Amino acid sequence: MKLIIAYIQPHMLNDVKQELYKAEVYKISVTNAMGCGQQMGYHESYRGVDIEVNLLKKVRIEIGVNDNFVKPTVDAIIKGARTGEIGDGKIFIIPLEECIRIRTGETGSVAIG
Amino acid sequence: MILLLLMGFGASLATAFGEETIESLTAATDMIWLVLTGSLVFFMQAGFAMVETGLTRAKNTTNILMKNLMDFCFGSIAFWMIGWGLMYGSDKLGLIGFSDFFKGPMGDPKFYRDWFFQVVFAATSATIVSGAMAERTQFKSYLIYTVFISAIIYPVSGHWTWGGGWLSQLGFHDFAGSTVVHSVGGWAAFMGAIALGPRTGKYVKVNGKVTVKAFPGHNIPLAMLGVFILWFGWYGFNPGSTLSGVSTDIARVAVTTTLAASAGAVGALIFSWLWFKKPDASMTMNGALAGLVAITAPCAVVSPGASIVIGIIAGVLVVLSVEFIDKVLHIDDPVGAVSVHMVNGVFGTLAVGIWGNMDGVAVGLLHGGGFHQLGVQALGVVTVGGWAAIMSWILFKLIKVTVGLRVSIKEEMMGLDLAEHKSEAYSGFQIFSNM
Numbered sequence: 001m002k003l004i005i006a007y008i009q010p011h012m013l014n015d016v017k018q019e020l021y022k023a024e025v026y027k028i029s030v031t032n033a034m035g036c037g038q039q040m041g042y043h044e045s046y047r048g049v050d051i052e053v054n055l056l057k058k059v060r061i062e063i064g065v066n067d068n069f070v071k072p073t074v075d076a077i078i079k080g081a082r083t084g085e086i087g088d089g090k091i092f093i094i095p096l097e098e099c100i101r102i103r104t105g106e107t108g109s110v111a112i113g
Numbered sequence: 114m115i116l117l118l119l120m121g122f123g124a125s126l127a128t129a130f131g132e133e134t135i136e137s138l139t140a141a142t143d144m145i146w147l148v149l150t151g152s153l154v155f156f157m158q159a160g161f162a163m164v165e166t167g168l169t170r171a172k173n174t175t176n177i178l179m180k181n182l183m184d185f186c187f188g189s190i191a192f193w194m195i196g197w198g199l200m201y202g203s204d205k206l207g208l209i210g211f212s213d214f215f216k217g218p219m220g221d222p223k224f225y226r227d228w229f230f231q232v233v234f235a236a237t238s239a240t241i242v243s244g245a246m247a248e249r250t251q252f253k254s255y256l257i258y259t260v261f262i263s264a265i266i267y268p269v270s271g272h273w274t275w276g277g278g279w280l281s282q283l284g285f286h287d288f289a290g291s292t293v294v295h296s297v298g299g300w301a302a303f304m305g306a307i308a309l310g311p312r313t314g315k316y317v318k319v320n321g322k323v324t325v326k327a328f329p330g331h332n333i334p335l336a337m338l339g340v341f342i343l344w345f346g347w348y349g350f351n352p353g354s355t356l357s358g359v360s361t362d363i364a365r366v367a368v369t370t371t372l373a374a375s376a377g378a379v380g381a382l383i384f385s386w387l388w389f390k391k392p393d394a395s396m397t398m399n400g401a402l403a404g405l406v407a408i409t410a411p412c413a414v415v416s417p418g419a420s421i422v423i424g425i426i427a428g429v430l431v432v433l434s435v436e437f438i439d440k441v442l443h444i445d446d447p448v449g450a451v452s453v454h455m456v457n458g459v460f461g462t463l464a465v466g467i468w469g470n471m472d473g474v475a476v477g478l479l480h481g482g483g484f485h486q487l488g489v490q491a492l493g494v495v496t497v498g499g500w501a502a503i504m505s506w507i508l509f510k511l512i513k514v515t516v517g518l519r520v521s522i523k524e525e526m527m528g529l530d531l532a533e534h535k536s537e538a539y540s541g542f543q544i545f546s547n548m
Contacts, residue, residue, distance in 0.1 A: 011523075011527060044531070045535040045536055051536075
């Protein structure tokens with residue numbers, strides 16, 4: 001089992017969801033996040049005064065998957081979120097020790113699917 | 114002692130009034146009445162701003178507020194320069210007025226009174242459009258549009274009815290502007306929404322079938338506040354259109370206006386409740402506004418009972434129209450401006466020919482007037498609607514080929530606040546800008 005965490009551009013979320021759906025990955029958690037990477041900041045302006053914004057709005061996606069689903073999930077996220085420009089985001093994959101479905105008490109691969 | 118003082122005061126009052134004539138007192142009352150009600154109509158700008166802000170997404174808030182502020186500011190100057198002259202200048206063949214452009218100071222103070230009362234109506238017509246074109250229009254393109262509607266489109270058709278033009282000579286009755294103000298703005302809004310195309314992601318084609326998506330408004334409290342402000346402002350719009358502070362119609366108009374607005378909300382509420390199984394808030398708000406738009410033309414010539422019937426029909430009509438425009442025509446009108454102002458502007462104008470019961474002004478179908486008044490009303494609906502629709506269509510097409518009408522997809526996704534104004538409406542709040 002793996003936990004896939006991806007940071008993507010907020011406006012690409014819909015495309016990513018569509019791609020995941022096509023790849024039959026229906027489970028997803030999404031949170032608003034702020035962060036900065038290679039994209040660096042951008043400038044806002046308030047009453048003529050420049051504001052440097054270096055924490056950008058991002059969307060954080062978390063998906064827990066069984067090992068055989070890792071590649072389709074990652075591919076789908078890339079397909080949906082990639083524009084080729086700086087700022088498209090990153091995907092992290094970390095091993096997942098355990099997963100428990102609260103309703104039934106099932107654990108492991110059964111609980112995740 | 115006190116009694117003596119009081120008597121002295123009474124005597125001085127009497128002499129003060131003795132020096133005034135009835136005419137000068139009437140003129141003073143009219144002056145106060147029109148400036149006061151004109152101010153109420155001006156406040157409707159705030160109502161429009163709040164309704165449109167509330168019913169759109171958070172990432173476009175600064176943009177829509179700026180549009181609502183600036184259409185009044187550019188529009189009022191354009192109306193002074195050109196609009197007034199075309200609407201109320203000396204009549205040419207009943208088609209346009211043509212004098213008094215860039216009006217300078219003049220002897221008769223009534224000019225200032227009338228200009229102020231009319232400019233807020235012109236601005237109401239102009240600001241209707243921003244809601245239908247919300248969330249995807251370039252700011253500069255909207256500003257260009259607003260100058261043209263206030264300078265040319267609204268004043269010319271306004272002249273036909275209120276400036277002594279050919280429609281008024283035929284006996285066309287539009288008391289406060291269901292057609293003159295609301296349907297002109299509504300038609301321009303309709304053309305604008307068509308010329309722009311829908312917001313990205315509104316109509317998604319899946320396997321050859323179009324699915325309609327909803328973009329929920331981000332602040333229902335503001336939208337509701339906007340409805341109350343508009344309703345409040347309508348007490349200037351309709352009762353003020355008596356054009357006289359000593360008119361005996363003022364209270365009657367206020368009553369029919371109130372009843373129609375209430376009935377509009379009730380009609381939309383019940384109809385949407387039956388249809389969608391839940392009482393829909395934004396539809397009910399549209400219903401109250403629909404009732405107000407529909408009663409605007411007939412408010413001085415119908416009975417309280419008729420105003421309730423008109424309101425209920427308007428409320429049902431607005432729900433049907435919103436659904437039809439969205440789900441059948443696939444034209445994206447984020448706040449329902451077309452259904453409220455165009456559809457019900459048309460209906461309200463026709464209502465004069467059905468429920469009107471004022472001898473010598475408008476006697477409708479149900480009060481023994483036959484089809485004459487209804488026919489004249491229909492002629493006004495078609496000609497004014499045609500003028501507004503064709504002119505605004507040409508205008509939007511010209512803007513499209515010159516400076517462009519729409520923002521890029523990337524800017525639309527990012528939100529117009531950041532893309533167009535480089536600043537956010539809710540700084541410090543984390544919002545889902547992907548929505």
